[in-house]
Amino acid sequence: MEISFLDVFITVFSLVLMAVPGYVLVKTKLLTEKGSAPLSTFVLYASQTLLVFMSFQKGGYTPEIGLNMLWCLLLTAVVYIAMACIMYLCVRNKNKESRLDCVRYAGVFSNAGFLGFPLLQALYGGTAFLAEVMLYGAAVVAMFNVLNWTLGVYMMTGDRKEISLKKIFLNPVIIAVVIGFVLLITIQKPLYDVANASPKLDSVITKILDSFSAIGNTVTPLSMAVIGMKLATVNLKDLLLDKWAYVTAFFKLIGMSLLTILIVAFLPVADSVKYVMFFLMSMPTAASATLFAVKFNKDSKSASIYLLLNTVLSIVTVSVMFLLFKAVLAL
Numbered sequence: 001m002e003i004s005f006l007d008v009f010i011t012v013f014s015l016v017l018m019a020v021p022g023y024v025l026v027k028t029k030l031l032t033e034k035g036s037a038p039l040s041t042f043v044l045y046a047s048q049t050l051l052v053f054m055s056f057q058k059g060g061y062t063p064e065i066g067l068n069m070l071w072c073l074l075l076t077a078v079v080y081i082a083m084a085c086i087m088y089l090c091v092r093n094k095n096k097e098s099r100l101d102c103v104r105y106a107g108v109f110s111n112a113g114f115l116g117f118p119l120l121q122a123l124y125g126g127t128a129f130l131a132e133v134m135l136y137g138a139a140v141v142a143m144f145n146v147l148n149w150t151l152g153v154y155m156m157t158g159d160r161k162e163i164s165l166k167k168i169f170l171n172p173v174i175i176a177v178v179i180g181f182v183l184l185i186t187i188q189k190p191l192y193d194v195a196n197a198s199p200k201l202d203s204v205i206t207k208i209l210d211s212f213s214a215i216g217n218t219v220t221p222l223s224m225a226v227i228g229m230k231l232a233t234v235n236l237k238d239l240l241l242d243k244w245a246y247v248t249a250f251f252k253l254i255g256m257s258l259l260t261i262l263i264v265a266f267l268p269v270a271d272s273v274k275y276v277m278f279f280l281m282s283m284p285t286a287a288s289a290t291l292f293a294v295k296f297n298k299d300s301k302s303a304s305i306y307l308l309l310n311t312v313l314s315i316v317t318v319s320v321m322f323l324l325f326k327a328v329l330a331l
Contacts, residue, residue, distance in 0.1 A: 003123055003275075009319035011122045015115060016315050018221050022228025036229040040291065043222045048113045048141075049172040051216030055117075055138045056180030057190040057209060059131025066185065068132075068273050072139035075277050079263055080147050083108045083256050084155060090251070096158070098299040102289060103244050105155045106306040107251035109148060109286040113141045113173070114223035115311075116280040123279075129272060135184075136276040142177040148288060156292045223287060230290065231308050239305055248285065248306040249313050257282040257321040265328045278325050282318050284310035 025031040059065075087107045093100040110116065120137050124130040149168045154160060168174060187194060195205035239245065260281040264274045285307045293303035 003322075005319055005323050007123060008322045009315070011119060012318050013315050015118060015122070015220060015224065016311060018224035019228030019231060019311070022225035023232045024228075026229045026232035031229065033229050033233045036226040039222050039226050039229075040287065043114065043219055043226070045172050047215055047217075047219040047222060048117075049176045049216075050212045051117055051219050052113075052138050052141055052173050053176040053180045054209070054213050054216050055134035056184045057192060058134055059190065060193075061184045061188045064270075065132060065135060068270055069135060069139040069181075071267075071269050071273050072136045072276065073143045075264060075267075075273075076140045076143040076281075077147065079256070079260050079277070079281055080108060080144075080151065082263070083251075083259055084151055086255065086259070087155075087251060091247070098297075099244060099302045101156050101158070102293055102299050102303040102306060103248050105152060105292065106248045106285040106289045106303065106310070108155065108256070109152055109288065110144070110252070110256070110281055110283040111286045111311070112137075112144050112280040112283055114219060114287055115314075116283045117141065118220035119279055119283070120276065132272055133276050136273055137280060138177055138180065140276065140280045142174055144286075145171050145173045148286070152288070152292065153296075156298060157296050162296065226287065227308065227311055230304050234301075234305055234308060238301075239309055242302070242305050242309075244302065245305050245309045249310050249317075252285055252310055253282070253313055253317040254321070257317070257325075261321075261325050261328055265325070265331075271329070274329065278322070279318075282314075282321055284314040 022031075022036070026033055084104075087104045091100060091104050091107070093104070117134075117137055120133050121130070124133050146168055149171065150163050153162050153164075183191065191205055191209060195202045195209075257278070260278055264277045267274075287307065289303045289307050290300055292298070293300035
């Protein structure tokens with residue numbers, strides 16, 4: 001499938017536009033910003049988990065797909081660790097400022113699950129590539145969650161004691177990936193196909209999976225609503241005049257995209273892997289930047305500003321960097 005600059009620009013713009021209702025509802029005082037907390041929890045533990053699980057129900061398994069998923073796991077780890085090293089080299093924090101911990105974290109971790117997954121669905125929906133790219137996306141999101149609760153926690157706190165292996169293994173997204181992958185390699189076809197082969201199972205399994213899919217598809221509107229609600233509480237002056245917000249945006253949106261292109265472009269892997277890696281790594285700052293800032297008593301106001309400015313600027317940067325990505329692939 002040929003993807004154009006306009007396809008990417010319109011898709012990213014339409015996704016970010018979903019933040020408007022949350023913004024308006026808070027500005028008109030029909031909702032409060034505190035209402036974003038339960039929405040975030042629902043998206044994190046229910047919507048995203050089922051979206052990842054259902055990504056394994058869109059196509060069959062082949063050894064090539066399994067190998068490409070391993071490539072995605074490896075490349076995700078390489079990109080994140082390399083970018084973290086760059087942030088530590090470029091953003092010094094000798095005085096242990098809380099704000100700079102947020103800058104480092106926000107410059108590395110991508111909104112791969114809340115925004116990247118829906119972007120893949122929108123770009124590849126209705127094509128023969130959808131099932132394949134969603135599986136690769138699930139691998140990227142799985143590795144994101146492992147690194148988020150290890151490297152990410154350390155970047156935000158500087159304390160290894162805050163890292164919890166229990167939170168990694170009990171993370172709902174990790175559990176969804178494990179269950180989905182085990183079912184895929186053992187059955188080697190979607191559960192929908194299994195249901196179709198048995199009239200007795202068809203109605204029950206299909207309806208359950210349709211329910212899972214419906215909940216999973218709420219990731220985009222709900223996560224963008226949360227971002228819009230937070231944007232409504234941020235002073236526009238603070239958003240536009242915070243120099244660290246632009247530093248973060250440069251590293252996350254430009255630096256990490258360039259790093260990803262350099263790492264994946266010339267590797268002997270499928271183009272579908274390269275495209276998934278580019279799109280998910282070029283996403284704006286992860287929503288967990290604000291959640292972690294609150295959890296670990298960091299500068300949550302600054303973290304929210306970095307998240308919001310990154311999200312708005314990504315409308316342009318993802319599309320522009322995509323042009324560069326395609327040019328490099330053509331070399």
